[in-house]
Amino acid sequence: MxxxxxxxxxxxxxxxxxxxxxxxxxxxxxxxxxxxxxxxxxxxxxxxxxxxxxxxxxxxxxxxxxxxxxxxxxxxxxxxxxxxxxxxxxxLGMDSGKSDSQKRATSPQHKAGNTQISLTSKKPEWEAVLPVSSDVPKPPARHYRYGVPSMQWAYRDTTGGLLCLVYRFEPGQSSDRKQFVPLTWCRNAQGKHEWRWQGLDSPRPLYNLPGLESKPDALVIVCEGEKAADAAAVLFPAAVTTTMLNGAQAPGKTDWSPLTGRKVWLWRDNDEAGLKCMQAVDELLRKAGATTVQHINLAMIEGLQDKDDAADLVARGWTAGRMDGLAGGDGFLVDRLAPASSPSASTSAAAPMQDDALDTPSSRFHVNDQGVWYYGKSDTGNDAPPLWICSRLDITAVTRDAKSESWGRLLEFDDPDGQHHAWALPMEMLAGDGTEYRRELSRMGLLIEQGTKSRNLLSRYIQTANVTARARCVERTGWHDQVFVMPDRTIGQTDDERILYQSLNATPSTFKTRGKLVDWQVLAGLCAGNSRLVFAISAAFAGPLLHVTGMESGGFHYRGDSSTGKTTALRVASSVWGGADFLQRWRATDNGLEALASQHSDCLLVLDEISQVDPRAAGEVAYMLANGSGKVRSGRTGAMRDTATWRLLFISSGEAGLAEHMAEAGKKPKAGQEIRLLDIPADAGKGLGLFEQIHGHAGGAAFSKVMNELAVKHYGSPALAFISKLVGQYTEVQRAIKEEQELFNQDHLPDDAGGQAYRAALRFGLVSAAGELATQWGITGWQPGEASQAAAMCFKAWLAQRGGAGNQEQAAMLAQVRQFFELHGEARFTDWDRPASDTSQHAPKTVNRAGYRRHYDAKDENGQPIYSGSTYPEGDERKARDTEYYVFPVTFEQEICKGFDKRIISRLLVDKGILIPDGKGYTRKERLPGEGNTRCYRITSKIFDSDDEA
CATH class of the missing domain: 3.90.580.10 (Zinc finger, CHC2-type domain)
Structure with a gap:
């Protein structure tokens, strides 16, 4: 025991x-x-x-x-x-005497949001075997704690194959409330099979999939629970009824794709939990592409009690005929439910935004499926014919930022193709004639009546709408609290109010989706075996992980000749988040790039052709993007505006790297700028440009053409799938990524690597981890290890073109100091042994003198003379000579150290034995010829011996 x-x-x-x-x-x-x-x-x-x-x-x-x-x-x-x-x-199964199939759980069940994630694809101890074979043992007849079930439901796939069972247990001695427990046929790593009291992994199947498959054109009714769904089938025999596994707790863990293109009614339980559940289902169905989503208005059902559902109506004797008569009446269906905070939310649905009983500005507007109408008065005071303003436009929330500023309205509507749009309109756009906001609404597909009166009434409708719901708006995409905000959607749930994207400066959103994930995986499959392509896709997944890991922003730059496939790699990366227009160009103003960066925060920014940016500004632009904040600017009133901020991973391309491009303007990058934009040679060295494996195509050009076509055909779904998995798993993902980065550094970074190489390796390791995580979650379709191998190859290519893992900034300092003495060691340093009083007309003159040089016999580490190998005429062997330089402080600090901190260079030179101070700083007091005691920098001949590696 x-x-x-x-x-x-x-x-x-x-x-x-x-x-x-x-x-x-x-x-x-x-x-x-x-x-x-x-x-x-x-x-x-x-x-x-x-x-x-x-x-x-x-x-x-x-x-x-x-x-x-x-x-x-x-x-x-x-x-x-x-x-x-x-x-x-x-x-926990610690009683080893019990080993039959009804034995209690022996390991933790894996629940979404609490699973420890491993990038080595570690599997849970027990996995569901789907579908269940017909020859398995019968499921247990009772639960070890709750006893015999009162009801049982089977979840099946579209062909009728059993996926799992759900048992209902009534309140009793073991529990004071009813319990619903899933039962699944499972297999462990040792190959043992048994029935387990555990559910299915996400995404979970819908109830009654065979019915959905057999009646593809039928109305679908979604209920909250299997018992309610079965009862709804009695009341609506022509419809297909369904629910989600684990009921109200599982909308976000359910696969709603079978309802794409279907007409759906939602029938909630008559309580607040049911309201919240169906609000979440509504949102998920719209994202899944349901043709229409409507709610049954419970206020129309007479005698409905608290917590009632369809099963309660059937128990009271309701029939299909009675329900048919009710369903045919006006008001039985509503498009939206009232917010959960509304006093009437538990008993009624939200009506259109109007109040005909009160003659207020908002009461003059009426909204229906045909559009927004204004009921005005004629000049004589009588009611005028209704005036059509625009197609249906619902104002669903009042928006404002965290400081209770930047107020706005959340506008929602469907375009002519039925695509749903939600836009947080800043109220300040209503100032003036409103051209800008109407242009944006028109761009998204809202139909607006042309005419001054109608335009003014549209502004009035938005401004006077009586809306109680609140939403918080943010001006950049990415993580905010526990949710991920994109220009067109928010992924994740908050406990209180919605969080939405709203910006005056944003460009039209390029975050778009087309096709399903399985369609995009055709493109991803062709990337396999191509290190640059796999790395580009992995980098696309890495942006959301910057916040999770606390890493700094930064970028990668594919550098190489034209027609090597650089732009193809960028288009492939862009397909993770959007279509052809997701690929941006370097050519932009500072303001434009700041807006782009804010709109791609925690995501991916793709910039093609660095040659388009002014070489004089290239370094500052790259630094700004990686630094995560824009310039400080003043508003129209003179007060400082909030500085734009972001967390960003970006990919760039160009025939030249950052250093080469800046050199065109006579500038050179600091290593801090170069480390923020890491050059990767685009040519993979296989004679196919950027490609290594073209999967049977005629050549690199033909393969590139196919990749470009696929990238603009199916896109956007990978990022949504990745973020949906990532939401709520910060701690587990962070732990897994840290482990992957440590392994990456151990495997690929030399022990004596400098700090800059270490920072670069962390970014490559992050990309490696992102790709492997996306693979583990079934998004890429690659084999485990594909992404990490590609990241390793690109890192080695970066190291090779960089010249090693040393500190590049220190190497640049040493090179600059050495170059000065190579150029000016003779001309600007007076020979120590030539008397200062020598005024011979034939003596060389030192112009713009930088100091003195002094020759002495060279000695080895043991103090013994070093001989040059030549001899004097007398036959004695010549001794080698070394030179020391005594540099005036002004020359050293203003010329030799130009562009760097003199203290950092001095400390580096001291550490390498190149600079000899006297202990009172970095200079020393020397009696220079003809100068007396003077403080100067004493530079030894080791400046010519030291390599550039720090």
Missing amino acids: ASIAQVKTAALAGIDSVLAHWCPGGKQQGREYLPLNPRRADSKPGSFSINLDTGAWADFADDAKGGDLVSLVAYIEGIGQGEAAKLLAQF
């Missing part, structure tokens, strides 16, 4: 499974798990908290607390510590 201490340790290792069993349905906030307390009537999470690292817990409502999971189970079950330890041991 295991000791209590052993049970505590095992329970903590399997904390996900323990909490899913005893405290299901909670939410994670940092490293705290917040479920409802099963011991009491808990309505909101927050007072009951469990630490995911230690198992310590506390309930602040009744002052109960404990330090481990054993005490937690004892508290929930109302039993002693010893009995709780036995119960936990049985649950």
Whole structure:
């Protein structure tokens, strides 16, 4: 029998499974798990908290607390510590005497959001075998804790193959509320098969997939739970009814793609939880491409009680005929539900934005599927005929930023193709004649009546709309709290209000999707075996990981001759996020690039052809993009405007690198600028330009043509899939990436590498980790290791063209100092042994003197003379001579150190034995010929011996 201490340790290792069993349905906030307390009537999470690292817990409502999971189970079950330890041991499989298929779980169940991620594709101990074969043993007839189920439902694939079972257990001795537990046929790493009390991994299948497959044109009704879905089928026999596995807890973990192109009604439970659930389903279905999404207006159903669903109506005797009569009436369906914060949200749906009982500005406008109408008055005071303003435009929220400024309105509408648009309009765009905002709405597909009166009424409609819902707006894309904001959508959920993108300076969004992920994977498959292409795609996935890992911004630059395939690589990378217009150009003003950077924060910015940017500004532009902030500017009132900020990974291309391009204007980059934009030779060295494997095509040009065509045919879905997986998994992903970066550095970075090479290796390692993570999540379709191998090859190519892993900035300093003495060692340094009083007309004159040079016999490390190998006429062997330079401070600091910090150069020279100070700084006091005691810099001949590696 295991000791209590052993049970505590095992329970903590399997904390996900323990909490899913005893405290299901909670939410994670940092490293705290917040479920409802099963011991009491808990309505909101927050007072009951469990630490995911230690198992310590506390309930602040009744002052109960404990330090481990054993005490937690004892508290929930109302039993002693010893009995709780036995119960936990049985649950964790620590009782080795039980090994049959109904044995309690032996390992933590893997729940989305709490899984520890491994880039080596580590699998969970038990995996579902899908579909279930017909020859497997019968499933268990009872649950080890909840007993015999009262109901059972089967989830099947489109062909009828069994995927999993869901059991319902009524409240009883083991639980004071009903329980729903999935049962799955599983296999472990040792090949053992058994029925397991665990669910399916995301994305989870919809209920009744065979029905959806067999009736492709039928109306689909989505309910909250299998029992309700079965009841809805009784009331709507012509429709196909479905629900999601795990009900209200699982909208975001469900595969909604079977409802693409379908007409869908949503039937929620009559409570706040049902409202929130179907609001989430509504959003997911619109993203999945459902043709129409409408909600059944529960206010139209007479006698509906709190928490009622379709099953309750059937139990009360409702029939299909009675429901058919109700469904044919006006108001039975609504397009949107009222926000959960609305006082009437639990009993009614949101009506169009109007109030005919009150003669207010907003009450004059009416919205229906035909558009926005204005009901005005004639000159005589009578009602005028309605005036059409625009196609349907719903104003769904009031927006503002975190400082309660930049107020706006969230506008939502469908374009003529049925594509849904949501735009956060800054209210300041209503100032003036409103041309700019109408141009943007027209660009997105809203139909607007032409005419001064209609245009003015559109502005009035937006400005006077009575909207209570609130949303917070941000001016850059990327991570904000726990959600990822894109120009056209927000991925992830917040506990309170929506977070949306809103910017006055943004260019039209190029974040677009076309086709499905499986279509894009054809392109990704052709990239395999091509290090530059695989690296480009992996880099496209790395942008969202900058925030997760806390890394600095930076970029990669494909450098090489024309027609090598550089632009093809950029288009392939762009396809992860958007179509042809996602590829941008270097040619832009500072303001334009700042707006682009903000609009691509935490994403990917692709810039083609660096030659288009002024070489005088190229270094500053690259530094600005990698530095993460724009210039400080003043507004129209003279007050400082908020500086644009971003986190950015960008890819560039050009025939020249940054240093070569800057050299055209007589400038040279600092190593800090070059390290922010890492040059990768585009030519892969296989005689095919950028390519290494062309997969049977006639040549590099033919292969490039195919890749370019595919890149603009299917795009955008990979990034959405990646971010959807990433949301909520910061800690696990961060740990996995750090491990991958450490392994990358160990494998590919020399032990004596400089700090700049180390920073570069971290960025290459991040790209490696991003590609492997996307592969592990089934996005790229590559074999494990493909992305890491490509990153390693590109890193080695970068190191080779750079000239090694030393500190490039220090190398540049040494080269500059050495060059000065190579150029001016004779002309600008007076020979120490020539008397200063020598005024001979034939003596050489030192023009623009920089100091003195002094010759002395060279000696080796042991102090012994070094001989030159030649002899004097007398036959004696000549001794080798070395030269020291005594440099005036002004010359050293203003000329030799030009462009660098003199203190950094001095310290470097001292460290290498090139500069000999006297201990009172970096200079020394010397009695120079004809000068007296003078402070100067004493440079030894080692300046010519030292290599450029720091």
